[in-house]
Amino acid sequence: MLQVDGLSVRYGAVEALQGVSFQARDGEVTAVLGANGAGKTTLLRALSGLVRCRAGSATLDGTGLIGRQPEAIVRMGVAHVPEGRGVIPELTVEENLRLGALVRLRRSERRDAIDGIYDVFAPLRARRRRPASSLSGGERQMLAIGRAIVAKPTLLLLDEPSLGLAPTVVAHTMELLRTLSGRDGLSIVLVEQNVRSALSVASWALVLNLGRIVVADRPERVNEDADLRRHFLGF
Amino acid sequence: MGLFLNTVLNGVSEGMVFAAIALGLVLVNRATGIVNFSQGAMGMMTTFVAYSLLSGGIGYWPAFVVALAAGFFLGAAVELIFIRPLQGKSPLNPVIVTIGLLVVLEGIAGSIWGVTSRGFPPAFSQRGLRIGSTRVAFSTFDLFIVAAVIVLMAVMIAVFRWTDVGLRMRGAAFSPEVARLLGVRVGRMFTLGWALAATAGALAGLLAAPISSFGPYYMDLNLVYGFTAAVLGGLLSPVGALVGGLVTGLCISLVGGYLGGNLEPLGALALLLAVLMARPQGLFGSAKARRI
Ligand SMILES: Nc1ncnc2c1ncn2[C@@H]1O[C@H](COP(=O)(O)OP(=O)(O)OP(=O)(O)O)[C@@H](O)[C@H]1O
Ligand SMILES: [Mg+2]
Numbered sequence: 224m225l226q227v228d229g230l231s232v233r234y235g236a237v238e239a240l241q242g243v244s245f246q247a248r249d250g251e252v253t254a255v256l257g258a259n260g261a262g263k264t265t266l267l268r269a270l271s272g273l274v275r276c277r278a279g280s281a282t283l284d285g286t287g288l289i290g291r292q293p294e295a296i297v298r299m300g301v302a303h304v305p306e307g308r309g310v311i312p313e314l315t316v317e318e319n320l321r322l323g324a325l326v327r328l329r330r331s332e333r334r335d336a337i338d339g340i341y342d343v344f345a346p347l348r349a350r351r352r353r354p355a356s357s358l359s360g361g362e363r364q365m366l367a368i369g370r371a372i373v374a375k376p377t378l379l380l381l382d383e384p385s386l387g388l389a390p391t392v393v394a395h396t397m398e399l400l401r402t403l404s405g406r407d408g409l410s411i412v413l414v415e416q417n418v419r420s421a422l423s424v425a426s427w428a429l430v431l432n433l434g435r436i437v438v439a440d441r442p443e444r445v446n447e448d449a450d451l452r453r454h455f456l457g458f
Numbered sequence: 459m460g461l462f463l464n465t466v467l468n469g470v471s472e473g474m475v476f477a478a479i480a481l482g483l484v485l486v487n488r489a490t491g492i493v494n495f496s497q498g499a500m501g502m503m504t505t506f507v508a509y510s511l512l513s514g515g516i517g518y519w520p521a522f523v524v525a526l527a528a529g530f531f532l533g534a535a536v537e538l539i540f541i542r543p544l545q546g547k548s549p550l551n552p553v554i555v556t557i558g559l560l561v562v563l564e565g566i567a568g569s570i571w572g573v574t575s576r577g578f579p580p581a582f583s584q585r586g587l588r589i590g591s592t593r594v595a596f597s598t599f600d601l602f603i604v605a606a607v608i609v610l611m612a613v614m615i616a617v618f619r620w621t622d623v624g625l626r627m628r629g630a631a632f633s634p635e636v637a638r639l640l641g642v643r644v645g646r647m648f649t650l651g652w653a654l655a656a657t658a659g660a661l662a663g664l665l666a667a668p669i670s671s672f673g674p675y676y677m678d679l680n681l682v683y684g685f686t687a688a689v690l691g692g693l694l695s696p697v698g699a700l701v702g703g704l705v706t707g708l709c710i711s712l713v714g715g716y717l718g719g720n721l722e723p724l725g726a727l728a729l730l731l732a733v734l735m736a737r738p739q740g741l742f743g744s745a746k747a748r749r750i
Contacts, residue, residue, distance in 0.1 A: 271639060273635065273638070273639070292638075293638040293639055293641075294638060294641050294642065294643050297639065297640060297641035298641055303639045305635070305636065305639060309633065309635075309636040309639065311629060311632050311633045311636055311637075312632075313628070313632045314625075314628065314629065314632065318625055318628075321622075321625055322625055322626070322629050322637070322640050322642070323640055325622060325625070325626065325640065325641065325642070326640065326641030326642070327641070370640070
């Protein structure tokens, strides 16, 4: 379980996060919603060690994350699919997956783990030796998520996975996230602007506005609250 | 015919030395995206280390190995001390630092060992091999140069393509932030890239010394040609560096053999201009100009 308490991040004069607190339970998708510039990406980057926090704490199953380097946080079982997916286009599909498997798996475990990803995402198997730059948007998404889960993380951070994808692919992705959290007990923090899709799979929803959590509630309640949607989510 | 053959053979062995320098430039450029003007001077330093050992009565091969190891550590130290602190700001700053380093290293070598040129022993005989009844301008040492540089390139390609550390290095070079998110210690990979580049530079220094006038400045002109070779090859590709080295070596050898030795640098310049006008990304560079 991820437990976040009073997390604050500042970029110069910009207070990107101010005292953010929440929990993300194992086996559940926690949706983080909010308009542009609300601080969603900053929250994920703070959790994976890419930006330094001014105050607050975050623990994964009791172990502190804040203050550690990203390289160390990955080793603790945190996988982060960044904004834009972070597929390395110059590397082949298989090399991207190998890179994901490298630090947390023993040499002998990697082959099986990568084959397991090909079982879930069959189109990737056919393209394993092609550079990732040759993939379609949907396939890149598969690769990004496959690379994040190949080493069996305990916490998966996803930054706007639906961006730029066709509606059917988005639906597919959300279905997959539901499966991953339900079956593997993975805790998923899902940052989305695609509110409907995110709420459809989430067990808990947070709404960020100007760096603060303004709503933390069950997804149905967020969906029903027209004022809230108009105010903070813009629809 | 004899002149032509010997000119070509001479170009091949010189070209392979330029290729070794170019391979070092490619390694640094791939790892940290900058051009290292001190590549030659680092090789000069480590070759002087070997020279001191040889003068002290140590055998050639132990001195050879020590020079390569010295290159490895020198490269790592330079990255950690001079390049790392400048990263993230203007990419020009570290490049200028490498120019400064070139001057400083040559100054240090001059004050320790003196500025006069001297001989440096080859690994093998430099007497031309006999083909039938004629002797050609290609010796056992030239053969060693060719073999050593081909091995260097092959090892580089194999490490990048087939090893975990090579994959980490490529990931770190292409997308440092993504690589960090996957647990790659990116800074360490940059240091390793520089260390390997300087090891290649040390090899280049040892190969060039017996066929140049060995002293603090003997790598300067070799660096110019090695740089030509690397740019011809696209500054990113090991195979490109090797081919670029051969083309440069042949070009300046032919210019030197038929038009006069003074025109050699001009020949390299003309070659560089001609290729870059036809293919601005170099012979092996991709049009995208990405770091590959
Ligand atoms: N590197 C940075 N330097 C300065 N300010 C930044 C930086 N990154 C983000 N910000 C600012 O911090 C605030 C939060 O940005 P963040 O990227 O976390 O928002 P977001 O919710 O992910 O937005 P989006 O939906 O557009 O991705 C914004 O005001 C943004 O301008
Ligand atoms: Mg964002």
